[in-house]
Structures are given as structure tokens and as C-alpha cells.
Amino acid sequence: MTLLKEILDYNQHFVEREEYKKYATNKFPKKRMVVLTCMDTRLLELLPKAMNLSNGDVKLVKNAGAIVSHPFGSIMRSILVAVYELQADEVFVIGHHDCGMSALKAGEMIERMKERGISEDTLNTLSYSGVDFEKWLHGFDNVFESVEQSVSVINHHPLMPAGIPVHGLVIDPATGKLDLVVDGYQTKTEAGTAKIAGE
Secondary structure, eight states, rough: OOHHHHHHHHHHHHHHHGGGGOOOSSOOOOEEEEEEEEEEEEHHHHHHTTTTTOOOOEEEEEEEEOOOTTTSSSHHHHHHHHHHHHHHOOEEEEEEETGGGGGGHHHHHHHHHHTTOHHHHHHHHHHTTTTOHHHOOOOSOOOOHHHHHHHHHHHTTSSSSSOEEEEEEEETTTTTTTEEEEHHHHHHHHHHHHHHHHH
């Protein structure tokens, strides 16, 4: 049996037994927050439990490393949609220890691409077209610095409304312990104080 068939068979029974009813909610996050976190398998259930989150509480955005790599990419767009259209009033960026992105090496990944049939011609064409593989496939060296960087991109985004706290945390994928990196309330208070002082 293929994985797809297994999933579709299970889904049919899930719907027939009306198990979906216990997950019923609407599209607006009850806790009025959006979380950007990593796609790591260890966080699938651990992160919500460690934060006391249930179905319907948050908007959840995931990618490799919880990184906002481009201010006008799909991650930032999702955060802005959550804020402007879906009533999210706070943003949480949550990286994690032992992240695969901390060990990602562009050269090694390109070699794996070649092993799986991506031709040198394709890679060369993309390079000539402006794709900087070293930059595009680079992860990060320090998870705390990576979270700070993503928080900074969100905080300084020209379309992010003033007053939205953007928090940064790092979770331990073994225990669920959260380490605070950036307190978004403190950052907003400091920015407000600086503005008043400058007036």
C-alpha cells in the first residue's frame, strides 16, 4: 500500500466517524497571534503543547529554520495576511536547538541534487540567471542570531503596522523549554520611548 492510499483510507474513516467535529473552529486565531516556526518533525505536537495552544488558537507559518529570508517573500506575506486580514495582534518567531538549517551546506546539498538527477546544465543555467546557491541554500550559524534577524526583518518591515509586538524564542526539541530571545513588548516600549525623546 502506498503512503497516499494509506492516508486517503484513513481520511475516509476520519470523515465517516465525524472525528473532525472535535477540531471545529473558525479562521480567526482565538489568541490573536501568528507563529513562525520551523518545519522540524519534533515540533509538530511538542510546540503547541509547550505553549498551551489548541486548534484554532493561532495562525501557524512553517518553513525550514523559521527564517524570514526575504522581506517580500511568501513568509512575510503570510505574516502580513495574518495581521491585516485574520486579526493577529502579535507575532512569535520560534527557532529551535539542533536545527537542520544550522548544518546546511550549499555544496553538499547541490551534490545530493546531482545524485538525484539534477543536471550540471540546469545548475549552471540557474547560476547564470542570478541564483546565488551559496546564499539561497545557506542556513545559519547561531539559532539565537537567526531568530533575532527574522524578528528584525518583521519589525522593520515597511508594511508592518506600529504597535505589533514581535517576539523571538528558541525551543528545545527534546524538552519543550522556551528561551526568550526578543521580548516584543520591551522592543515596542523602547521604540516608543526613543520616539518621544526625539520629539
